[in-house]
Amino acid sequence: MLEAIIGLIAGMSSVFLAYYLAALGHAIVEKSGVLNLAIDGVFVLSVAVAYAQAVYTRNNLLISILTAMIVAAIFGMLLAFFVTKFPISHGATGLSMMFLGYGLASLVGLPARNIQGSIEGLEVGYTIDVHSPVWVIVYIAIILIGLGALFLINKTKIGAAIRAAGEDPAAAEALGVNVLMVRLFAGALGFALIGLGGAIFELSYVQVWSEGTGIGHGWLAFAVSLSAGRNPILLILSSSVFAGLVKYMTAIQAMYNIPQDLAKMLPFVAAILAMVIFMATPLRRRLAPPKSLGKIYFREEKERSEKYKKNCFVLDSSFFSEVDLS
Amino acid sequence: MEFPISMVIVRRVKPLPYWIVPILALVVGLVISMMILYVMSGGQTTPYDVLLSIYYGFTNLGLLAKTFALLVIVGIGLLVSFKGAIWNIGGEGQFYMGVLLAAWVALFTGFAFNELIGKTTMILMALLAGAFWALLAALPRAYLNIDEVPVTLMMNYIAYYIIDYIIMARWRERQYGYYRTETIPETTKFQLIEGTTLSIELLLLMITIFVLVWLMFKYTSLGLRIRVLSSNPNLLRSSGISVHLTILMALTISGMIIGMAGAAYLGSVSHNLSYPIEEKTPGYGYAGILVAWLSMLELIGVPIAAYIIGALHTAGINIQIAGAGGAAVVNVFIGSILLTYAVLITISEYKIRIIVKKR
Numbered sequence: 001m002l003e004a005i006i007g008l009i010a011g012m013s014s015v016f017l018a019y020y021l022a023a024l025g026h027a028i029v030e031k032s033g034v035l036n037l038a039i040d041g042v043f044v045l046s047v048a049v050a051y052a053q054a055v056y057t058r059n060n061l062l063i064s065i066l067t068a069m070i071v072a073a074i075f076g077m078l079l080a081f082f083v084t085k086f087p088i089s090h091g092a093t094g095l096s097m098m099f100l101g102y103g104l105a106s107l108v109g110l111p112a113r114n115i116q117g118s119i120e121g122l123e124v125g126y127t128i129d130v131h132s133p134v135w136v137i138v139y140i141a142i143i144l145i146g147l148g149a150l151f152l153i154n155k156t157k158i159g160a161a162i163r164a165a166g167e168d169p170a171a172a173e174a175l176g177v178n179v180l181m182v183r184l185f186a187g188a189l190g191f192a193l194i195g196l197g198g199a200i201f202e203l204s205y206v207q208v209w210s211e212g213t214g215i216g217h218g219w220l221a222f223a224v225s226l227s228a229g230r231n232p233i234l235l236i237l238s239s240s241v242f243a244g245l246v247k248y249m250t251a252i253q254a255m256y257n258i259p260q261d262l263a264k265m266l267p268f269v270a271a272i273l274a275m276v277i278f279m280a281t282p283l284r285r286r287l288a289p290p291k292s293l294g295k296i297y298f299r300e301e302k303e304r305s306e307k308y309k310k311n312c313f314v315l316d317s318s319f320f321s322e323v324d325l326s
Numbered sequence: 327m328e329f330p331i332s333m334v335i336v337r338r339v340k341p342l343p344y345w346i347v348p349i350l351a352l353v354v355g356l357v358i359s360m361m362i363l364y365v366m367s368g369g370q371t372t373p374y375d376v377l378l379s380i381y382y383g384f385t386n387l388g389l390l391a392k393t394f395a396l397l398v399i400v401g402i403g404l405l406v407s408f409k410g411a412i413w414n415i416g417g418e419g420q421f422y423m424g425v426l427l428a429a430w431v432a433l434f435t436g437f438a439f440n441e442l443i444g445k446t447t448m449i450l451m452a453l454l455a456g457a458f459w460a461l462l463a464a465l466p467r468a469y470l471n472i473d474e475v476p477v478t479l480m481m482n483y484i485a486y487y488i489i490d491y492i493i494m495a496r497w498r499e500r501q502y503g504y505y506r507t508e509t510i511p512e513t514t515k516f517q518l519i520e521g522t523t524l525s526i527e528l529l530l531l532m533i534t535i536f537v538l539v540w541l542m543f544k545y546t547s548l549g550l551r552i553r554v555l556s557s558n559p560n561l562l563r564s565s566g567i568s569v570h571l572t573i574l575m576a577l578t579i580s581g582m583i584i585g586m587a588g589a590a591y592l593g594s595v596s597h598n599l600s601y602p603i604e605e606k607t608p609g610y611g612y613a614g615i616l617v618a619w620l621s622m623l624e625l626i627g628v629p630i631a632a633y634i635i636g637a638l639h640t641a642g643i644n645i646q647i648a649g650a651g652g653a654a655v656v657n658v659f660i661g662s663i664l665l666t667y668a669v670l671i672t673i674s675e676y677k678i679r680i681i682v683k684k685r
Contacts, residue, residue: 037475041661082669085333087676091413091475092619092668099612100661106654107366211654212605216483222476261491268480268487272466275477279470298335 008248010130013138016243018201020142022221023239024149025193027230031153032186033166034080035294037094040218041101042191046072046198047206047214048105052112054124054203061126061203068199069192075101076191080183084169087298106211113209125207142236149232162186166290169297179297197221205247216268220246223271227278229287238274242267334679335672342674348620348627351670352634355663356380362658363645376645383641390636391524392595393610395532396587397632397639400614401621402539403456403583405628408618409543410576411556416463416478418611419485420581422603423459424452424588426489429599432510432592433497444514445527449589456585457578459485464577468570474577482611486604493601506600516594525594535583540625552576584611609653613639616660619667638663 022043029036046068053064079097083090116122128134153159161182164172169179198214206213224242228234245252245267253263278284360373383390400417407414414420428448431437438444463481466472497507516525543549551572554562562569587610592599600606617635621627642656672678 086335086669086672088668088672093665095415095475095615096661096664096668098661099657100665103654103657103659103661104362104366107362107658110654111368216480219476219480219483223480226476259491259495261487261494264490265484265487268483272477272480272484275472276466276470279466279472 007130008244009139010128010135012240012243012247013135014128014200014204015247016240017138017142018197018205019217019221019224019239019243019246020197020235021145021200022194022197022218023224023228023235024145024232025190025195025197026221026225027190027228027232027235028149028153028162028186028193029076029080029190030225030230030293031166031290032080032162032183032190033169033290033292033295033297034083034183034187035090035094036079036190036222037091038075038079038097038101039094039194039222040215041098041105042072042075042194043101043198043201043218043221044212044214045075045101045105045108046195047202048109048112048209049195050199050202051124051209051213052108055112055116055122058122059124064124064203065196065199069195072195072198073188073192076187076189076194077184079191080187081180084180084183084297087296089296090294102215105214109209109211109213123207125203127207128204146232146236153232158182158185163290166292169292170299173299194218194221217246220267220271223274227271227274229278229283230289231287234287242270245270330683332681332683334681335676336679337676338674344622344624344674347670347674348622348631348667350673351620351663351667354670355659355666356638358662358666359655359658362662363655371645376641379641379644380638382644383637383639386640388522390633390640391519391522392528393608393636393639394629394632395524395528396591396595396610397614397617397636398532398629399535399587399590400584400610401617401628401632402535402625403580403587404614404618405621405623405625406539406542406552406583407576407580409556409623410552410572412464412467412573412576412580413475414460414463414478414577414580415475415615416460416481416581416611417584417614418607418609419478419482420456420459420584421588421591421611422485422489422607423455424585425592425596425599426492426588427451427455427585428589428592429497429507429510432514433508438511438514441513444511445516445593448514448593449531449586452585452589452592453582454585456588457582459585460577460581461574464574467577468573483604486602486607489599489603490601493599493603497599498601504600505602507598509598510592514593515597516590518594523595525590528590528594531586531590535586536625536628539583543625548572548575584614608639609656613656613660616664619664 026036026039049071050064050068053067054061057063075097079093082088082093128138153162161172161177164175164177165179165182173179201214201217202209220242224239225235228238249263249266252258253260360376363371363376364373400421404414404417428451431448431451432444435447437447459481463474463478466477467474493507494505499506499508516527518525543553551562551567552575555569555572555576559569562572591610613635617628617631620631620635638659639656642659645655
């Protein structure tokens, strides 16, 4: 009995790690006040990038994971830059990045799959052996990462700046925090973690790729993060629940005789229920989202003086207003 | 050390005419997608190829007609909720719930014996199905203030899997063993207009919905309430109108309209449901978001936006035949145009200056 339970816990370590990292990254991004609806697209993209790079480098895991992280981080910095520098909707920007992520993922993955098909015996990924102690290391790593993230957010200067940018960016700016820089940092770090999660999801869990691999799992990470109130320690709990659901889908399905397609639905139903439970109970107040999450933060700037302009080359978009369009 | 390049954003004295940003976003977004396709295909898909298929998409009106009409309906549906600043991203799920119930009417109820009764019931049931699916997301939004974007999105996946299950476990056709349902009876197939992909019923449905929604926003208090919801919900509250109810109505009407598009899709385009639905979908629920956004939330802008997006949709599918990869191209189009649009919307009210310090 005990052995069976340990076997179950060991078996889900890779999915657990993937979800935890993606949800933690998402939490960090949102702590800085950037509403992250790009998560699913970037997750799917990093899945494809990790897979393609693993095919091209003949299963060099380190390079594959790093590439996925870098690509994701670039997306994160773009998102943070756009919503902080321009007075635009976080939701629209995030969603459009999601579509871009889906599209790019297919363009990245398809050629790599053709190459994998043409090489005999090339398999990508690394399976965590449940009989070796690697899975214990994974669990210890999750706890250490959680503690590290908690420390980063609550005890360090940069963490305080991230929280300030999420709660009240205008006040933070007045106190000398460079909100743009802080959000760029949080975006890069958070999305690198999402990318890492995507890469681990692909390389140690799915290990094959077809168009659409990973779609929807980014949203699950989103729900995992929301239902734990973006707290790095509570996230361990909620991501373990979802990891269990996803990993043991087939087993649950066989045990209770649930058809395959309905079983696939379960994590999404659970995700919506988690959000409802979170928002309908006192948890909502205890683990409140950052006050300025998703709000447009924009400092209107004054026209620079003529003297200042003389010392600069000014590239201006105002030619649209000069041309008489009517 | 100061960074030598900086960007300053200043408010305009007079905002730009509203149509500049969508057009600019389209052009810039297309240029970006062409570059992406060129680079990612290793130079195989040249901008020339892309332009050629876009030209094909814009000019092949017969092929475009069905996509256009369906996108107009879905776009209007999304517009109703977007006007109230309720971001319904679940068009795809509401659309397919409509398809599902319309298929049920056509295949398993007795209503198919008569053309008129059969088709009317299909559309009515699809309407109810879309409304119900939207209501499921609207209730938590209205009463618990749960962000509707992730909820409606996840409801899309739930809808996909429910339909997958029903196709495989209950409705699968037995004769040839394909992973799909039977074709709907001839009496429930919509009447195609000669030489096009458009059916008369779809055309009528589109015009009816357009007029009804126009009337709703022009003359009814509900239309006004939805518009006020986006700009000033407190005003609603202080004038004694239920904000909850307005949110419910906005999302439910939105789902209703999109559900009807589902019935029209089944009747005039697909005629059956094939497994797995998430791979077979043309993605009108998602493309509709782009239509509603590009219309600048003006009803009259919806057909224009639907024409453009419909053409790009056709073009994207055309390119994927040329080998650039799956429905990916459509997503690249949608993503880069939307992103450009989301960012460029700034310039309608602000000037952007890029300042490079002289050394």
